Amino acid sequence: MTAIVFLATLILSVPVAIVLVIAAVWYIWESGNTVLYDSIALKMFGGLENYGLLAIPLFMLTGELMNEGGMTKRLINAARVFVGGFRGGLAYINLLANMFMAAIIGSATAQIAVMSRAMVPAMEEEGYDKGFAAATTAAGGLLAPVIPPSMMFVIYGVLAQIPIGEMFMAGIIPGLLLASSFALVITAIGWVHQFPKGSWLTRREAASALRDALPALLIPFSIIGGILFGIATPTESAAIASLIAFLVGWLFYGELKPSHLGEMFKRTAANASMIIFMIAAASVFGWVIIYEEVPQKLAGLITAVTSDPFLFLLIVNAALLVVGMVIDGIAAIILITPILLPIAMGSYDISPYQFGVVICLNLALGLLTPPVGIGLYIASAMSNTTPGAILKALWPFLLAVALILVLLSYFPVLSLLLI
Known part of the structure; x- marks a missing residue:
């Protein structure tokens, strides 16, 4: 009955955090273990007692400060220095700028919104199809959940109880592979459609563009460098990045006004609170998973089908592609990790880092696939393009992601080499 309540509330579009709480409360009532009602609040607060969770609002604040401080256009100009002269140069600029942004914002939806406003009009003005311009921008947003700092990696690391810094390191090579595959897609399409030179x-x-972008590039270097060399934890790196973004936007570029900080703090708090509340609700929902022994039962079912780790990951990928179509990626991570991670580690000896990279990238695809596809609709709204036109141009990028997912599933070293 609890499963029916859970599915019914999801179908009725009840927010996922509320769905988790309702399902947990129903399960307590149905099981007769009503003494657990007294512990719900304690359990929710307990789920948030993790230092790593502070990184979520701090990385969000960094993105807000960066957008307000005028760093986006300077990063785009810096990208023009390296790839602007190629045929289809503006498409490559879009991709490279998305890589820079992914190393700062950490949120795919925020990145798609920012880059759609900046890049789609510019590409359309140079003669690119608007659907392709929006599709390239939306695909570039998929780099954010993989290239550190990634919001999904932070949440996964907390749920999996593994070091978030090492999780970030696991995403560097997959992120570069994904960006390279997108570049190949752009090259192939450019040959067919003869993009503008x-x-x-x-x-x-070029010197001026690089000089202007250098302060903004301090942000990703401070995040990744601080973690890589053991100077700072991911949370401390996020705090440092926020401070750098504020000082650069205010003192160097002169576009960030201290009087706007209050409004940015409010937006950051509102956005972060939704994610934090989902994590708290997932702690309560964990009772259902624990008492019903869901991972153990599911492990028995899957191991009866295959004992091959690669086939297991292919099955997981296929299932999560469907899950990602109907549930937001962050919500899906919170739901899926406690169920599937014990199976991956216990029954198939799969590294939690490899598993995290695979499922985070897989669920990020849901941002661009209907019926939920929030990233697709953001790109559509920001570029004034129909979702259908974007999807028509997007499918080669989605195929590239699928190929990278297969490679990451088959070759653990791609995720584990830098750890």
Whole structure:
């Protein structure tokens, strides 16, 4: 009966956090173990007693400060220096700028919104199809859940009880592979459609663009470098990145006004609280998973089908592609990790880092696939393009993601080499 209540509330579009609490409360009532009612609040607060969770609002604040401080356009100009002269140069600029942004924002939806406003009009003005321009921008947003710092990696690391810094390191090679596959897609489409030829900046223009972007590039270097060299934890790196973003936007670029900080703090708090509440609700829902022995039962079912770790990951990928179509990626991570991770580690000896990279990238695909597809609809709204036109141009990028998922599932070293 609890499963029916859970599915019914999901179908009725009840927020996922509320669904988790309702299902847990129903289960307590149905099981007769009503003494657990007294512990619900304690359990929810207990689920938040993790230092790593502080990184979520701090990375969100970094993105807000960066957007307000004028760093986006400077990063785009910096990308123009490296790839602007190729045929289809603006498409490559879009991709490279998305890589820079992924190493700062950590949120795919925020990145898609920012980059759609910046890149789609520019690409359309140079003669690119608007659907392709929006699709390239939306696909670039998929780099955010993989290239550190990733919001999904933070949440997964907390749920899996593994070091978030090492989880970030696991995402670097997969992120570069994903970006490379997108570049190949752009190249192939450019050959077919004869994209406009770009123009290289003069030496003086290139030096100026790089000089202007250098302060903004301090942010990803401070995050990744601080973690890689053991100088700071991910949470401390997020705090440092927020401070750098504020000082650069205010003192160097002069576009960030201290009087706007209050509004940015409010937006950050509102957005972060939704994620934090989902994690708290998942702690309560964990009772259902524990008492019903869901991982053990599911493990028995799957191991009866295959004992091969690669086939197990393919089955998981296929299932999560469907899950990602109907449930938001962060919500799905919170739901799926406690169930599938014990099976992956206990029955198939799969590294939690490899498993985390695979499921985070897989569930990020749900941002661009109907019926939920929030990233798809954000790109559509920001670029004034129909979702259908974007999807028509998006499918080669989605195929590239699927290929990378297969590679990451078959070769653990791609996720584990830097750890």
